[in-house]
Amino acid sequence: MEKKRLAIFASGSGSNAINLIKHFDEHPIIETAFVLTNNAKAGIIDKAERAGVKIIVLTNTDVSSSTVLDSICKEENVSWIVLAGYLRLVPSNFIDRFENKIINLHPALLPKFGGKGMFGQNVHRAVVESGEKESGITIHFVNKEFDKGQIIAQFRCNVSQEDTAEDIDKKIRVLEQSYLPVVIENTILKSELL
Numbered sequence: 001m002e003k004k005r006l007a008i009f010a011s012g013s014g015s016n017a018i019n020l021i022k023h024f025d026e027h028p029i030i031e032t033a034f035v036l037t038n039n040a041k042a043g044i045i046d047k048a049e050r051a052g053v054k055i056i057v058l059t060n061t062d063v064s065s066s067t068v069l070d071s072i073c074k075e076e077n078v079s080w081i082v083l084a085g086y087l088r089l090v091p092s093n094f095i096d097r098f099e100n101k102i103i104n105l106h107p108a109l110l111p112k113f114g115g116k117g118m119f120g121q122n123v124h125r126a127v128v129e130s131g132e133k134e135s136g137i138t139i140h141f142v143n144k145e146f147d148k149g150q151i152i153a154q155f156r157c158n159v160s161q162e163d164t165a166e167d168i169d170k171k172i173r174v175l176e177q178s179y180l181p182v183v184i185e186n187t188i189l190k191s192e193l194l
Contacts (some may be wrong), residue, residue, distance in 0.1 A: 014044025
């Protein structure tokens with residue numbers, strides 16, 4: 001069986017991207033094709049290079065073009081995409097081409113705390129300000145609306161009255177590192193075996 005090639009899109013430090021790269025290193029069915037970033041100063045660049053994974057750095061103008069993204073993914077024979085801390089809207093035509101093959105990680109329990117501007121510490125501050133008793137992560141398919149795609153899985157953590165946004169961030173990172181690779185793997189394998 002030909003391996004399924006995974007592209008990881010990331011804009012920041014890349015802790016989840018690296019976790020995925022390690023998880024799929026020497027996997028019998030799934031391999032990481034490349035990491036794409038829209039941030040020339042992103043921490044993921046050095047990390048991916050050290051891990052021996054191809055890194056592609058594009059401008060925000062480039063990543064807003066479905067033609068550019070399409071061309072790169074076609075050239076690299078990509079069949080799945082994971083947005084792991086990727087802070088740009090994916091072009092509609094590109095989503096159409098990869099329908100139910102683009103997966104996003106969101107640091108809250110959607111549908112709460114989703115949408116434009118809801119990323120990183122913004123999400124965690126909103127959780128604290130709203131007095132929520134729990135938070136978590138949502139892994140979902142990408143559609144044409146921010147954080148509105150079909151939910152694949154959610155994982156929860158408790159939030160106490162004393163928790164700060166930074167405390168919640170630490171809890172969320174544990175969930176991300178524990179569950180994202182396994183959910184991605186299971187989703188791809190389930191889809192490919194149908």
